[in-house]
Amino acid sequence: MEPHIVDRTRNAGWIEVVCGSMFSGKTEELIRRLRRARIARQETIAFKPALDTRYSDDEVVSHDETALPTVPVESAASMIRQADGADVVGIDEAQFFGNDLVEACQTLAARGVRVVVAGLDQDYKGQPFEPIPQLMAIAEHVTKLHAICVQCGAPANHSQRIVPGDERVLLGATEAYEPRCRDCFQPGEVPESTAPAPAAPVTSSASPEGGE
Numbered sequence: 001m002e003p004h005i006v007d008r009t010r011n012a013g014w015i016e017v018v019c020g021s022m023f024s025g026k027t028e029e030l031i032r033r034l035r036r037a038r039i040a041r042q043e044t045i046a047f048k049p050a051l052d053t054r055y056s057d058d059e060v061v062s063h064d065e066t067a068l069p070t071v072p073v074e075s076a077a078s079m080i081r082q083a084d085g086a087d088v089v090g091i092d093e094a095q096f097f098g099n100d101l102v103e104a105c106q107t108l109a110a111r112g113v114r115v116v117v118a119g120l121d122q123d124y125k126g127q128p129f130e131p132i133p134q135l136m137a138i139a140e141h142v143t144k145l146h147a148i149c150v151q152c153g154a155p156a157n158h159s160q161r162i163v164p165g166d167e168r169v170l171l172g173a174t175e176a177y178e179p180r181c182r183d184c185f186q187p188g189e190v191p192e193s194t195a196p197a198p199a200a201p202v203t204s205s206a207s208p209e210g211g212e
């Protein structure tokens with residue numbers, strides 16, 4: 001569960017992780033939590049990796065285009081510097097930061113900051129995507145979201161790569177991935193098009209010329 005209150009009488013922060021597959025609404029949930037903190041006049045700041053330039057340079061934008069002003073950062077260390085004075089720190093696309101993020105989140109939480117981290121928990125092969133598993137272990141609160149499997153409608157826990165390539169992360173989410181359940185997920189494969197293939201012409205041996 002999402003904790004609702006920052007206890008200002010104690011200098012104790014905590015870590016919340018919002019994880020799941022692509023299209024599970026992680027960024028929307030991050031934005032919702034930060035908005036609510038902002039309404040309570042808590043000082044909030046949101047970061048994203050500088051390489052996540054999918055939609056906008058200075059906003060976190062979920063796939064439904066709900067935007068939140070945000071700061072692109074190159075590293076977890078530079079995030080700590082820029083988070084000075086914040087009550088609540090949001091981090092989107094956290095899987096891009098690497099393992100330094102774990103220490104950075106610990107540092108912020110020890111400083112009394114509420115840290116909300118959103119990221120992919122598995123890559124397109126279905127492997128745990130560090131540093132999210134490490135963060136899930138040390139977090140006080142973990143929320144695992146699901147998308148809906150495009151093949152069968154079950155809750156989807158996996159991100160199916162649907163274009164070729166062996167990079168661990170492809171930007172351009174909507175074209176490169178689709179959400180799938182455990183049954184429908186084909187780890188690391190680019191599935192054949194789901195459209196019916198044109199019937200292969202049956203090549204009968206050519207009849208001899210004029211043979212009717």
Ligand SMILES: [Zn+2]
Nearest residue numbers: 149152181184
């Ligand atoms: Zn399915």
